[in-house]
Structures are given as structure tokens and as C-alpha cells.
Amino acid sequence: MGIQTSALGIICMRFLVGIGLGIELVTIDAYLSELVPKRMRSSAFAFAFFIQFLSVPTVALMSWWLVPQAPFGVSGWRWVVLSSAVFAFFIWQLRKRLPESPRWLAQQGRFEQADAIMDSLEARCLKDHGKPLDAPEPEAVSVQGSGRFADIWQPPYRRRALMLIVFHVFQAIGFFGFGNWLPALLSGQGVSVTHSLLYAFIITLAYPLGPLLFVKVANRFENKWQIVGSALGAVIFGSLFALQTTAVGLVFCGVMITFCNAWLSFSYHSYQSELFPTNIRARAVGFCYSFSRLSTVFSSLLIGFILEHLGTPGVLAFIASSMLIVMITISWFGPRTRNLALENIAH
Numbered sequence: 240m241g242i243q244t245s246a247l248g249i250i251c252m253r254f255l256v257g258i259g260l261g262i263e264l265v266t267i268d269a270y271l272s273e274l275v276p277k278r279m280r281s282s283a284f285a286f287a288f289f290i291q292f293l294s295v296p297t298v299a300l301m302s303w304w305l306v307p308q309a310p311f312g313v314s315g316w317r318w319v320v321l322s323s324a325v326f327a328f329f330i331w332q333l334r335k336r337l338p339e340s341p342r343w344l345a346q347q348g349r350f351e352q353a354d355a356i357m358d359s360l361e362a363r364c365l366k367d368h369g370k371p372l373d374a375p376e377p378e379a380v381s382v383q384g385s386g387r388f389a390d391i392w393q394p395p396y397r398r399r400a401l402m403l404i405v406f407h408v409f410q411a412i413g414f415f416g417f418g419n420w421l422p423a424l425l426s427g428q429g430v431s432v433t434h435s436l437l438y439a440f441i442i443t444l445a446y447p448l449g450p451l452l453f454v455k456v457a458n459r460f461e462n463k464w465q466i467v468g469s470a471l472g473a474v475i476f477g478s479l480f481a482l483q484t485t486a487v488g489l490v491f492c493g494v495m496i497t498f499c500n501a502w503l504s505f506s507y508h509s510y511q512s513e514l515f516p517t518n519i520r521a522r523a524v525g526f527c528y529s530f531s532r533l534s535t536v537f538s539s540l541l542i543g544f545i546l547e548h549l550g551t552p553g554v555l556a557f558i559a560s561s562m563l564i565v566m567i568t569i570s571w572f573g574p575r576t577r578n579l580a581l582e583n584i585a586h
Contacts, residue, residue: 241320261532265525272512273340273520277580281457281465284509285450292446292501299440342517342581346386386518391526399514402572403527405564410507411531412538412561413473414500416554438486442493449501462510463573469506470562470569472499477559481552513576516585 240252267287275283301322305315338360344353364372391400457465473496480492515523545553576584 241317241324261529262525265521265528268508268512268524268528269521270337270340272509272581273342273517274338277578279458280513281460281462281506281509281577282454284505285453285457287450288501288505288508289447289450289454292450292504295446296440296443299443303440340517346517386516386522388522388526390519391515391523396515396519396523398572399574400523400527402568403511403514404530405568406507407527407531408534409561409564409568410470410503411534412542413470413477413558413565414504414531415535416538416542416558416561417473417477417496417500438490438493441490442497445494445497446501449498450505453502453505457505457509458577461575461577462506462513463569463575465506466503466510466569466573467566469499469503470565472496473503474559474562474566477555477562481555510573510576513579513581513584514574517581 240249240256243249243252271283271287272280298319301319302316305318308315310318338356339352341353341356341360344350344356361372390396460468476492476495476499480489480496483489483492511524511527512520542554542557545557549556574584
């Protein structure tokens with residue numbers, strides 16, 4: 240994408256990059272949930288999203304610094320894009336060293352490979368902790384092959400899939416609606432373009448801060464209630480944002496909304512990966528998660544229309560209403576998952 244010379248070329252490459260990133264996000268959810276012990280699943284997702292969200296202020300800072308310039312005669316935006324390719328190469332090298340999911344191997348009937356990986360993980364844990372690990376708690380695992388798309392619509396997974404589809408349609412409005420339109424919302428509150436970009440950068444710092452603060456405590460609460468709590472926080476601070484007239488008030492409410500969105504993000508990524516069995520986990524998560532991207536396409540057009548006709552308060556009311564639907568959907572239909580083995584949650 241960074242070496243394209245036409246708009247069509249950039250769009251095509253961006254489309255392919257989007258496919259790759261989408262697959263990676265789904266794979267990370269499935270992989271992390273299957274490899275991390277139940278007592279620390281939520282904390283593991285919080286830490287993973289702390290690392291992931293570091294990219295938000297980093298890219299914002301790189302763009303602010305490089306886009307107006309042309310180092311060595313190359314446009315600044317190309318440096319920003321090409322830098323992501325360099326980092327992707329290192330991630331590819333790191334990924335090659337990761338062990339396969341023992342749960343996935345067991346589902347494929349490759350028990351010797353699964354056992355070898357478990358022995359390696361247990362030996363490493365024994366070395367790190369200096370004492371024998373706790374006795375394992377055997378769980379009944381049914382070997383069902385790779386799983387079919389139709390299996391998503393069998394009880395009890397059909398109810399969970401429909402719940403996640405509704406959830407993703409409306410959480411995307413709150414998450415991307417505020418994040419993507421933040422400079423415009425700030426401008427709608429009377430902030431100049433220059434200051435709105437500065438304020439937006441400061442507010443994005445809350446993206447990695449939110450998950451980091453929850454690393455130690457995420458496992459103490461049900462993921463479903465963390466989703467509800469973070470959505471409620473977004474509603475409260477979104478409503479207050481519309482009433483602010485000072486820079487301090489706008490930045491504070493913006494930071495808190497971003498903090499709640501980051502909290503919501505790692506909570507639901509952890510939660511959705513817990514709700515399906517191994518044989519359909521990645522497929523079900525990918526299918527349900529795709530509705531958040533579809534929602535973003537149409538909600539962005541709708542938010543632009545609302546912003547033009549009703550201003551910032553109208554947009555924030557739309558976002559708050561969407562988050563209320565998120566709260567009702569998850570609190571009413573979401574099962575409990577805290578400290579439960581994936582196999583017990585699935586069945």
C-alpha cells in the first residue's frame with residue numbers, strides 16, 4: 240500500500256490489509272482463550288489489548304510528525320504505512336515460535352502433538368515457579384472435527400451467536416462512532432481544528448491506559464458485567480461530554496469515554512471467545528465479529544448525517560442509546576464464564 244501511486248491501488252491494498260488484520264484479530268481471540276488458564280483469561284486479554292492499543296497514540300504521533308514532511312523525498316504518509324509493514328515482519332517471525340493450541344490439536348485427533356506441547360508448557364511453568372504445578376482438573380472434551388458453519392446455529396450456541404450479533408451491531412456505534420469522529424465532535428463543541436487534533440491525541444492515550452489498569456483486577460469480575468459496566472460508563476461520560484464548554488472538561492470526558500471503550504473492547508474480546516467450543520470457536524467469533532465492521536460502514540454515514548443536522552449532542556445521544564442496547568443485551572442474555580473451563584462454558 241505504501242508504494243502505490245493511484246487511488247485504486249491504495250484502496251485495493253487497504254482492502255487486502257483489512258482482510259489480513261480481520262483474520263488475525265479473530266485468531267488472536269481464539270488462540271489466547273485456548274492457551275491461557277481460566278483463572279487469568281481476562282487479565283491476559285487486558286494485557287494483550289494494552290500492547291495492541293499502544294499503536295493508537297503511536298500512529299497518531301507518527302502521523303502528526305511525518306505526514307506534513309517528506310523525509311528523503313518520500314511522502315510522510317508512505318513512511319507511516321511502510322513502518323507498519325516492517326513491524327509486521329517482526330511479528331511474523333515471532334508468531335512462528337508460538338506453539339499450536341493443544342485444544343485445537345485434540346479436536347483434530349492429534350493427541351501426541353497436543354500432549355507434547357502441554358508437557359513443554361508445564362515444564363516451562365515448573366522452571367519459572369520453582370515448584371510443581373497444581374494437579375490438573377480433567378475436563379470431558381468431545382472430538383468433533385473442524386466444525387461446520389451450521390453448528391453455530393445449534394443450541395445453545397444459536398442464542399449466543401444472535402446475542403453477539405446484536406451486541407456487535409450496537410457496540411461498534413459506540414466504539415468507532417466516538418473514536419473515528421472525535422476531532423469532528425470536538426470541533427462541533429467549538430474547538431478549533433488545530434486544538435481538536437491535539438486534544439484528540441491526548442484522549443487516545445487512554446486506549447492503552449484502560450486495559451493496563453485492569454490487568455490485575457480483570458479476573459475478579461464476570462466479563463459480562465465488565466461489558467455492562469464499561470458501556471454504562473460510556474453512556475454517562477458521553478452525556479457529560481455534550482455539556483462541556485471548557486477544554487479541561489472536554490478532554491476529561493473524552494479520556495473517560497476512551498477509557499470505557501478500551502475496557503469494553505478487551506472484555507468482549509475475551510467474552511466472545513469463551514462462548515463457543517473449540518471446533519467452532521474461531522468461525523463463530525469471526526462471523527459474529529464481522530457485524531461490528533458492517534455496522535461501522537453504515538453507522539458512519541448515519542453519524543455524519545446526525546452531526547450535520549443535530550450536532551454533537553445528537554451524535555452522543557445516538558451513541559448512548561446504542562450502548563444502552565449493549566447493556567440490556569449482554570446483561571439479559573449473556574451466560575456467566577468467570578473461572579470456568581472453556582469446555583464447561585461450551586456445554
